[in-house]
Amino acid sequence: MVFQASSQSDLSFAGLPLDRVRLMGILNVTPDSFSDGGRLASAETAIAKGLRLIEQGADIIDIGGESTRPGAAAVPVEEELRRAIPVVEGLARRGVLVSIDTRHAPVMQAALDAGARIVNDVSGLTHDAAALPLLSKRDASIVLMHMRGSPQTMNSLADYADVVGEVGDWLMARVAACEAAGIDRARLALDPGLGFAKKAEHSLTLLRGVDRLLALGLPLLVGASRKSFIGRLTMRDGVMPEANDRLGGSLAVALLMAQAGVRLLRVHDVAATAQALKMLTLLGKPSA
Numbered sequence: 086m087v088f089q090a091s092s093q094s095d096l097s098f099a100g101l102p103l104d105r106v107r108l109m110g111i112l113n114v115t116p117d118s119f120s121d122g123g124r125l126a127s128a129e130t131a132i133a134k135g136l137r138l139i140e141q142g143a144d145i146i147d148i149g150g151e152s153t154r155p156g157a158a159a160v161p162v163e164e165e166l167r168r169a170i171p172v173v174e175g176l177a178r179r180g181v182l183v184s185i186d187t188r189h190a191p192v193m194q195a196a197l198d199a200g201a202r203i204v205n206d207v208s209g210l211t212h213d214a215a216a217l218p219l220l221s222k223r224d225a226s227i228v229l230m231h232m233r234g235s236p237q238t239m240n241s242l243a244d245y246a247d248v249v250g251e252v253g254d255w256l257m258a259r260v261a262a263c264e265a266a267g268i269d270r271a272r273l274a275l276d277p278g279l280g281f282a283k284k285a286e287h288s289l290t291l292l293r294g295v296d297r298l299l300a301l302g303l304p305l306l307v308g309a310s311r312k313s314f315i316g317r318l319t320m321r322d323g324v325m326p327e328a329n330d331r332l333g334g335s336l337a338v339a340l341l342m343a344q345a346g347v348r349l350l351r352v353h354d355v356a357a358t359a360q361a362l363k364m365l366t367l368l369g370k371p372s373a
């Protein structure tokens with residue numbers, strides 16, 4: 086199979102040259118991600134986990150205090166702040182490049198004040214009207230992800246004639262909205278939002294059509310790690326592998342995306358992904 090070279094290697098994101106694949110390690114600070122109680126213990130546990138992900142090869146740590154899984158209940162902003170900000174502060178203080186995964190302007194603001202340098206918004210800065218004006222005054226880098234509706238409603242909105250084209254058009258409209266608000270496109274990365282208002286077939290089509298998304302000319306971030314579409318597409322005897330049992334599928338997607346020229350991957354399993362990418366490079370199939 087011949088993969089077309091892309092120009093991602095000429096780009097950078099949040100100060101990281103995209104001359105090679107960069108891993109965004111996922112650090113969820115939702116209650117179900119902690120086995121023990123106690124907020125301080127939770128923050129310390131999360132900071133230690135973030136540092137471990139960096140040792141394993143992550144370039145960015147993406148901290149999220151609100152689950153955006155399909156059907157997940159919304160979390161009050163105060164609670165999201167209490168969960169995420171001490172962890173942002175603890176990791177930023179240790180020199181980690183921190184991304185805050187939030188749809189809420191007050192959380193973006195507090196995270197940037199605490200040292201985060203990337204805002205990762207699954208709503209592409211559409212959820213909170215205060216987000217664009219806020220970010221026009223700050224110099225953070227921004228991930229614009231495609232979705233429709235909210236985590237509560239998105240599954241019913243997965244209806245596309247040309248999912249790659251429609252997602253690309255929507256993302257470029259968000260780039261235009263950012264530029265109109267005074268945000269330079271050099272600060273932006275795009276993300277097709279696998280699994281967000283997408284049926285499994287849509288996520289597959291987006292991955293197969295990644296060249297068209299790369300051709301948009303902005304850094305492209307892909308988050309397939311442990312997503313339910315991998316589980317749904319790899320069912321055995323009608324049983325879907327649990328999130329923890331989707332590493333094989335997640336690595337397959339990561340390697341194919343790297344070969345296609347994607348330079349930003351959002352992953353849970355940093356060590357395994359870094360090892361797989363190392364082998365890809367050694368085998369003479371470095372990303373384009």
Ligand code: HH2
Pocket residue numbers: 111113149151152153154155186205206207228230276278279306307308309351
């Ligand atoms: N996926 C999730 C959350 N944030 N951000 C970006 N840019 N791209 C993604 O694909 C993306 C994202 C999925 O969130 P959730 O289902 O809560 O699980 P997890 O954070 O463990 O991936």
